[in-house]
Amino acid sequence: TICSGEKTQLKVTGAKEYTWSYKSMTTDTITVAPISTTTYYVTGKDGAASDIDTVIVFVNPLPNAYAGKDTSVCIGNSINLTASGGGTYSWNYKSYTTQTITVTPTQKTTYVVTVTVNKCSASDDVVVDIIANPTVSAGNDVSICKGDSISLTATGASNYSWSTSATSQTIKVAPLSNYTYRVTGYKSGCSASDDVTVFVTNIPTINLGS
Numbered sequence: 001t002i003c004s005g006e007k008t009q010l011k012v013t014g015a016k017e018y019t020w021s022y023k024s025m026t027t028d029t030i031t032v033a034p035i036s037t038t039t040y041y042v043t044g045k046d047g048a049a050s051d052i053d054t055v056i057v058f059v060n061p062l063p064n065a066y067a068g069k070d071t072s073v074c075i076g077n078s079i080n081l082t083a084s085g086g087g088t089y090s091w092n093y094k095s096y097t098t099q100t101i102t103v104t105p106t107q108k109t110t111y112v113v114t115v116t117v118n119k120c121s122a123s124d125d126v127v128v129d130i131i132a133n134p135t136v137s138a139g140n141d142v143s144i145c146k147g148d149s150i151s152l153t154a155t156g157a158s159n160y161s162w163s164t165s166a167t168s169q170t171i172k173v174a175p176l177s178n179y180t181y182r183v184t185g186y187k188s189g190c191s192a193s194d195d196v197t198v199f200v201t202n203i204p205t206i207n208l209g210s
Contacts, residue, residue, distance in 0.1 A: 015044025157185025
């Protein structure tokens with residue numbers, strides 16, 4: 001038994017002359033590479049006497065190894081890769097032998113899986129690219145007088161979500177005391193956050209006397 005694409009040698013003994021059904025070869029040993037299960041016949045002669053024997057070479061197909069579609073992940077995040085086609089699995093990443101692996105690449109990386117069925121193996125690879133997280137800024141910390149309001153503007157992303165539940169790039173706030181606001185920015189499926197603190201100064205009470 002061989003795997004599809006492999007070669008094997010067939011050797012015959014017991015006579016002085018041989019004739020194979022394969023290409024009418026006359027050597028005692030031949031090399032064959034059948035693409036499907038095949039029966040080979042050989043005729044052996046020793047003077048006027050002859051005999052015929054057969055040998056069957058079984059061909060197992062290669063597994064249809066599939067590592068998944070190329071994908072991308074935000075830097076610092078993990079992603080699951082699931083192979084199919086087995087049998088058994090062997091990844092080039094940490095020698096994992098599970099069908100699904102979890103990876104956290106720091107750069108564009110190619111992962112290779114080898115799938116084995118009936119002792120026949122095939123490989124496939126999947127490329128995981130890296131997407132940089134946006135550089136989100138909520139602005140510099142600021143001070144206001146109590147009772148005043150101020151606008152806070154985030155930058156560095158395409159969409160925003162503030163800790164106030166607002167989703168606009170700019171929000172207007174009027175805290176009664178020191179307060180820290182957080183904004184999360186989203187771009188190309190990745191996100192990052194930043195904080196800004198609004199310090200509140202009490203208004204002085206002036207008394208000129210009586």
